[in-house]
């Protein structure tokens with residue numbers, strides 16, 4: 181029975197807690213829930229069949245074999261460090277918070293703990309990982325989002341871009357993943373995981389395009405290397421409880437958990 185602690189009881193954390201409570205109850209139990217808003221954690225605990233305790237971060241880590249972070253990029257590196265320091269495995273959803281924190285990967289190796297990063301809202305990481313066994317020349321992410329998905333981003337505010345005046349397709353940003361992380365922190369997870377799996381944040385290219393006609397968040401990935409060329413496109417439905425999060429991101433976390441808990445057959449790279 182794997183004891184799982186969940187940090188962040190919003191859309192993804194809540195979705196995973198309910199899945200563990202029902203589908204994975206034979207192989208896992210929730211050791212505790214944690215949220216900066218204690219009431220949210222208590223509310224979620226009350227919806228589960230075996231009401232798990234609401235714990236502070238340190239106690240939650242102590243009580244768990246696997247910690248799942250689904251909280252915020254501002255705290256994901258701290259949760260990652262505190263977990264692996266105690267030799268505990270950790271699954272991180274706010275991947276953006278790990279960019280530039282390579283020492284955490286070294287620490288995990290020393291402590292024999294695992295850092296697990298689900299693919300989230302994109303497809304193509306399997307191919308990128310295979311391609312990276314040889315030379316990869318180019319990795320580009322093109323994200324298409326409706327204007328409301330970009331509202332409030334530091335880059336938009338800094339450049340004084342009036343999103344309401346945009347009538348057709350418009351390229352809003354072109355740069356490296358490292359620059360995108362700064363300008364569009366809400367987009368950071370996708371570009372961060374792509375950078376970590378491939379050629380790094382300074383070489384991974386990012387383009388952000390908007391149009392009032394877009395109905396879904398779309399991520400296109402283009403990879404070129406010794407293997408050839410790979411193109412993927414993901415058209416993401418928003419998660420009902422949090423439209424900023426793609427449904428596929430929560431599903432990728434559940435699929436990763438299933439693999440950890442139940443699968444003896446591993447499919448894909």
Ligand SMILES: NC(=O)c1ccc[n+]([C@@H]2O[C@H](COP(=O)([O-])OP(=O)(O)OC[C@H]3O[C@@H](n4cnc5c(N)ncnc54)[C@H](O)[C@@H]3O)[C@@H](O)[C@H]2O)c1
Pocket residue numbers: 187188189190191192193214215216217220249250251252253255273274275298299300301302366369370421422424425426429
């Ligand atoms: N990897 C990906 O592709 C991907 C995709 C979507 C979302 N995400 C990331 O996953 C995280 C969770 O997404 P979500 O849709 O569930 O968000 P959400 O806003 O629905 O839920 C986040 C929860 O975490 C809590 N929280 C915030 N800061 C906290 C802190 N410092 N300590 C403890 N709890 C804290 C909030 O109170 C909230 O309940 C976000 O950081 C999001 O950016 C990653």
